Amino acid sequence: xxxxxxxxxxxxxxPVNLKATLECGQAFRWKKVPFPGRPDLPFAYQGVVGACAxxxxxxxxxxxxxLVAREQPAADSSEGELSDWVRRYFxxxxxxxxxxxxxxxxxxxxxxxxxxxxxxxxxxxxxWECLASYVLSANNSIRNISATxxxxxxxxxxxxxMGRRSFPDPRVVACxxxxxxxxxxxxxxxxxxxDAASKVASGxxxxxxxxxxxxxxxxxxxxxxxxxxxKVADCVLLFAYHNLxxxxxxxxxxxxxxxxYLGGRAVKPDEARREGERRFxxxxxxxxxxxxxxxxxxxxx
DNA sequence: AAACAGGTGCTAA
DNA sequence: TTAGCACCTGTT
Numbered sequence: 001x002x003x004x005x006x007x008x009x010x011x012x013x014x015p016v017n018l019k020a021t022l023e024c025g026q027a028f029r030w031k032k033v034p035f036p037g038r039p040d041l042p043f044a045y046q047g048v049v050g051a052c053a054x055x056x057x058x059x060x061x062x063x064x065x066x067l068v069a070r071e072q073p074a075a076d077s078s079e080g081e082l083s084d085w086v087r088r089y090f091x092x093x094x095x096x097x098x099x100x101x102x103x104x105x106x107x108x109x110x111x112x113x114x115x116x117x118x119x120x121x122x123x124x125x126x127x128w129e130c131l132a133s134y135v136l137s138a139n140n141s142i143r144n145i146s147a148t149x150x151x152x153x154x155x156x157x158x159x160x161x162m163g164r165r166s167f168p169d170p171r172v173v174a175c176x177x178x179x180x181x182x183x184x185x186x187x188x189x190x191x192x193x194x195d196a197a198s199k200v201a202s203g204x205x206x207x208x209x210x211x212x213x214x215x216x217x218x219x220x221x222x223x224x225x226x227x228x229x230x231k232v233a234d235c236v237l238l239f240a241y242h243n244l245x246x247x248x249x250x251x252x253x254x255x256x257x258x259x260x261y262l263g264g265r266a267v268k269p270d271e272a273r274r275e276g277e278r279r280f281x282x283x284x285x286x287x288x289x290x291x292x293x294x295x296x297x298x299x300x301x
Numbered sequence: 302a303a304a305c306a307g308g309t310g311c312t313a314a
Numbered sequence: 315t316t317a318g319c320a321c322c323t324g325t326t
Contacts, residue, residue: 025307138308144324145307187322192309229309250307269308292307 007037007055007069010083014096017062017119018043021090024293026123026239028133028146029153029167036069046162048153049089050126053162056086062119066090071161091124091242099286106279109260110287113294120289123239127207128200129167130240131222134232135192144185151184173197192227199225215243230269238285247276247284252295 022030022045035044035057044057055069068086100118104111137145149167156172157165173181174197181190199205205225210218215237222233234248249257249269257272258264261279280287 134307139306139321140308141306141324143306144322147324182322185323188320189309189322227309231308235307248307252307296307 005070007035007057007067008079008083010066010068010086012064012066012087012090012092014092014094015062015064015119016058016066016090016121017117018045018056018058018066019061020117020120020293021123022047024117024120024289025142025296026235026289027125028142028149029164035067038067041067046164048160048164048166049085051158051160051166053160053164054086055162088124091121094121094244094286096121099283103280103283103287103290110290113287113290116297117290117293120286120293122242122244122285122289124242125240126167127210127236127240128170131200131207131225131228131232131236132167132170132173132193132196134235134239135196135225135227136186136189137235138189138192138227138229138232140187140189148184148186152181152186155184170197170200174201189227192225195226196228211241215246218243230273234273238288244285245277245282247273247280247288249273249276250292252292253288256291256295 027047030045030047033044033046033055035041035055038044038057041057041059043061044055046053046055048054052070057067058065068082070082096119100114104114133145133149136148153165153167156168156176160166173193176194178190178194181193186193200207205221210221213221218237218241219230219233222228222236223230231248231250234246237243237246238248247253249272253276254267254269254272257275258267261275267275276288277284
């Protein structure tokens, strides 16, 4: 018998925009769904965080409170723990208001990007899940990445509630054959995923240990893994380690930097990265988030 | 229906 | 050191 429990309200110290946060490409397991028992909520998403599936929702695009629902999990997790956990995932400690103000003062382009994605939060994700997800992201579309991750969870993860499964443990992935992983349609990235899993499971790459290293050292540590280049390493540093000074550069960001900050001149990724980190310093990660969401969003419209 | 999608590793200069 | 190329898979 699976018993539903009432949603809890989680309050934040600053603005939250679930749509921008969960659709800006930093996390791959969120789906737009009707909120259980509250079909009136216009913004609601179901995802899996750690071992537990959640639905989060809000009644307007940007609010300071969100609703969180889950299925009854193990009895050891109280409402208070859940709400602390959700606040941590959504990086409640970040002074988003201050960050937006500061960035918006740096020029019309950034002001417009911030306005478009106001309330966006750089998440604080699980190290391994984030690493593996971005290994799969190389030369791949968000849609494909999500579908592959869902198949991997389906096949190798554990039940997480709401019919979802957790992201598979590195030890479980590490003991698979490449051809088995291929069935989840990760394509040529199968060997990279395997390398990541085996280096993490063996401790050859110590994800916990990277926490206290300086950025460049942590970056080099991640890049020991096959399939982890500068872009993937930077995404992991930003979206899992919450190193807000990094500025991951993909084709969209390279385009944005070229067009808006370097007069349209062609730029190499490393040059765009240094330019972003130079201009935005400690807020480079947020700057990247707003720019990316804005570029993608306005390209589609 | 060819081209492209949120890169990376390998090879040749 | 760097430019050029191949690469699974799904969509347009």
